[in-house]
Amino acid sequence: MKVHYIAGVAYDSNVYLLEDDDPIVVDTGAGMHVDSTLEAIAKIVPLKSIGRVVLTHSHYDHIGGVEAVCKATGAKIYLHEAEAEPLRAGDMSLTVSAMFGKGIGEIDVEPLREGQTLRCGSSELEVVHTPGHSPGSIALLDRNGRAAVVGDTVFCDGGVGRWDLPGGDLGKLRSSLKRLRTLGLKSMYPGHGSYADGDAEHHLGLSAEYIEGAY
Numbered sequence: 001m002k003v004h005y006i007a008g009v010a011y012d013s014n015v016y017l018l019e020d021d022d023p024i025v026v027d028t029g030a031g032m033h034v035d036s037t038l039e040a041i042a043k044i045v046p047l048k049s050i051g052r053v054v055l056t057h058s059h060y061d062h063i064g065g066v067e068a069v070c071k072a073t074g075a076k077i078y079l080h081e082a083e084a085e086p087l088r089a090g091d092m093s094l095t096v097s098a099m100f101g102k103g104i105g106e107i108d109v110e111p112l113r114e115g116q117t118l119r120c121g122s123s124e125l126e127v128v129h130t131p132g133h134s135p136g137s138i139a140l141l142d143r144n145g146r147a148a149v150v151g152d153t154v155f156c157d158g159g160v161g162r163w164d165l166p167g168g169d170l171g172k173l174r175s176s177l178k179r180l181r182t183l184g185l186k187s188m189y190p191g192h193g194s195y196a197d198g199d200a201e202h203h204l205g206l207s208a209e210y211i212e213g214a215y
């Protein structure tokens with residue numbers, strides 16, 4: 001499996017294309033630049049080959065583009081059960097979409113559970129529940145490749161996700177970061193900013209130092 005990084009524009013989240021026989025798109029940005037995202041993806045794989053879009057969590061800057069991506073690809077949407085259920089029920093409070101001055105249509109999502117695996121060609125991706133930034137935040141872990149897409153739980157150069165939004169929890173964020181540090185990651189792909197290729201442990205260590213001092 002090859003990870004392609006499509007950098008987020010402005011407050012869009014990054015988008016990742018996990019390329020293999022059965023490619024997966026992770027996160028979709030806020031939606032304003034979704035056409036250029038789809039163009040970038042189409043240069044790598046045929047859009048119709050994408051059967052799954054996995055959302056690391058349901059904040060608007062990650063899911064605003066999901067409708068357009070699914071329309072272009074026909075993909076199904078996957079999201080951790082802690083956020084899939086409220087979203088299905090029409091509860092938009094966890095998406096903080098009001099913060100972006102946007103609403104979002106009804107979304108049909110498949111719930112993901114801790115430990116569940118998704119196959120992507122030759123790679124197996126494991127759902128690791130990492131609450132704290134939001135209740136249903138996940139990392140998508142390639143254990144053999146020692147790589148993970150980590151959403152907004154942790155960023156490069158010592159950043160961590162906000163814990164003051166609805167459903168956020170500093171204690172849980174600390175525990176999730178601790179857990180990520182036990183995985184022996186070499187590469188990590190966060191929801192914003194740059195990614196770490198080879199030195200993920202260094203970046204995770206910086207974030208841990210920061211969050212232990214936070215209150």
Ligand SMILES: [Zn+2]
Pocket residue numbers: 057059133152
């Ligand atoms: Zn977020």
